[in-house]
Amino acid sequence: MKRRNILLGSAALVTAQTLGKFNVARAAANLDPQRLTQDLTPLGAERAASASGHVPAWTGGVSTPPAGWSQGMFPPDLFTGQKPLFTVTADNMSQYADMLNDGQKLMFKTFGAAGFHINVFPSERTACAPQYVYDNTAKNIARAKAVDGGLTIGITGAFGGVPFPILSDDPTAAGAQAMWNHLTRWQGAFQSSLTAQYVVGNNTRTLTNAEQISIRQRYYDPSLAPEDFNGVLLEEYLEYTAPPTAVGGKFLVIDTLQPKQNPNRAYEYLVGEGRVRQLPQAEYDVPAPQLGDAVNYDEAYLFQGAMDRYVWKLVGKKEMIIPYNQQTMMNTTPEDLLGLQFVNPDRVRYEIHRCWVVEASLAPGARMTDPFRRFYIDEDTWTVVAADLYDTQNNYWRYAENILIAQPDLPGTIITGSVWYNFQEAKYVFAGTFFGTPYPIGGKAVGFAPIDASKFDPQSMANSGGL
Numbered sequence: 001m002k003r004r005n006i007l008l009g010s011a012a013l014v015t016a017q018t019l020g021k022f023n024v025a026r027a028a029a030n031l032d033p034q035r036l037t038q039d040l041t042p043l044g045a046e047r048a049a050s051a052s053g054h055v056p057a058w059t060g061g062v063s064t065p066p067a068g069w070s071q072g073m074f075p076p077d078l079f080t081g082q083k084p085l086f087t088v089t090a091d092n093m094s095q096y097a098d099m100l101n102d103g104q105k106l107m108f109k110t111f112g113a114a115g116f117h118i119n120v121f122p123s124e125r126t127a128c129a130p131q132y133v134y135d136n137t138a139k140n141i142a143r144a145k146a147v148d149g150g151l152t153i154g155i156t157g158a159f160g161g162v163p164f165p166i167l168s169d170d171p172t173a174a175g176a177q178a179m180w181n182h183l184t185r186w187q188g189a190f191q192s193s194l195t196a197q198y199v200v201g202n203n204t205r206t207l208t209n210a211e212q213i214s215i216r217q218r219y220y221d222p223s224l225a226p227e228d229f230n231g232v233l234l235e236e237y238l239e240y241t242a243p244p245t246a247v248g249g250k251f252l253v254i255d256t257l258q259p260k261q262n263p264n265r266a267y268e269y270l271v272g273e274g275r276v277r278q279l280p281q282a283e284y285d286v287p288a289p290q291l292g293d294a295v296n297y298d299e300a301y302l303f304q305g306a307m308d309r310y311v312w313k314l315v316g317k318k319e320m321i322i323p324y325n326q327q328t329m330m331n332t333t334p335e336d337l338l339g340l341q342f343v344n345p346d347r348v349r350y351e352i353h354r355c356w357v358v359e360a361s362l363a364p365g366a367r368m369t370d371p372f373r374r375f376y377i378d379e380d381t382w383t384v385v386a387a388d389l390y391d392t393q394n395n396y397w398r399y400a401e402n403i404l405i406a407q408p409d410l411p412g413t414i415i416t417g418s419v420w421y422n423f424q425e426a427k428y429v430f431a432g433t434f435f436g437t438p439y440p441i442g443g444k445a446v447g448f449a450p451i452d453a454s455k456f457d458p459q460s461m462a463n464s465g466g467l
Helices: 015-021 033-037 093-099 102-114 131-143 171-183 297-302 458-464
Strands: 086-088 118-120 145-147 150-156 190-201 204-216 232-242 250-256 265-270 275-278 310-323 350-362 372-378 384-390 396-407 412-422 427-432
Touching (some): 033 131, 093 310, 102 396, 150 171, 150 310, 171 310, 171 372, 250 458, 265 458, 297 396, 310 372, 310 396
Antiparallel strands (some): 086 118, 190 204, 190 427, 204 232, 250 265, 265 275, 350 372, 384 396, 412 427
């Protein structure tokens, strides 16, 4: 495997070679909240179209379902009949190299002869959120701040919106702020869905887990006032429905805004043991059994959990070809979607969007199995949409993408799945909310109705026993 500093030669996205192509010259940050109604969107993206014309102006996003769509149907295909503007292949990738990340380039190099390609569609800026999220985002400009010890230790004061819609002019602070924006991204105050995870390799597809997921983001609970918020960012509760050996098992994750002072926690209920146990550590680079031990806990949603083992740096912003508005993935089967080497490229929609690029380097004294990572953050949603991961020998290890779909009934553009390619082990992991399990739940692939707080009490896991 090629090392990071020579990966794919001159076409690589190597910081030393490409800094001039990023928007890295930044004046002192203008923290006027009025900017969120002027040159910036309410969540902090640039309103204007890009100079290249690839990215259109933001006009409010998509908050109204199309005619004929109703609850109980698959998430609406908002762009029926659209055709790709162009297709990137191994033969023509050099024409688009500046908009591709390291992982995509390695995908072409590794799988181009097998038919891997990227279909690029018109860019649609679907992202939006309720007004109370916009209002809180503007207020967070003045009230969100680092805890003692710095941004990598935690934040305080933020509530109900993007904590840092206008990034600091200091690249180190801005990198951490951008990642906090990802961790606190708008996904709804509540979510319910059915998911399935597959490991694909050695010419086989293996279902590692399927579960019903319930999520409560206290951070966005509209019934709470900021002074009533206790610092718990989200609670994610899994009830396993497959394979047969896991049925009845449960898993609960609780993440906070101050994971060093108020640690993130995880609890597990195994039917064979008949008791709830708190896991000693379910974050950082500990392998996650729900993902076949092939993905680490802090790689969930491409990054989740404590940030203190890295030094974060904002490299800049640039136009990238990224997966977006993935409604074409929704009504499908594992056999159709999950190729034996890579996800079916004709089921994946890519668009050109502006992305913040953040690099994570190992903090002094820290150890991680992936000591260097690069994240690509969609400016409209603050979601990490792609990530490059390198191992301790500075070799490229894994490439990961999040699956974003527009949910106009929320409204918002949210993560509904992820894929991680492991080049060193010739396999990939896919997690998604739209196939492989009974569908739908409550009439929808992803539901946003309120969920009772007792669902997220570790004691209730024990009391409820099996499903």
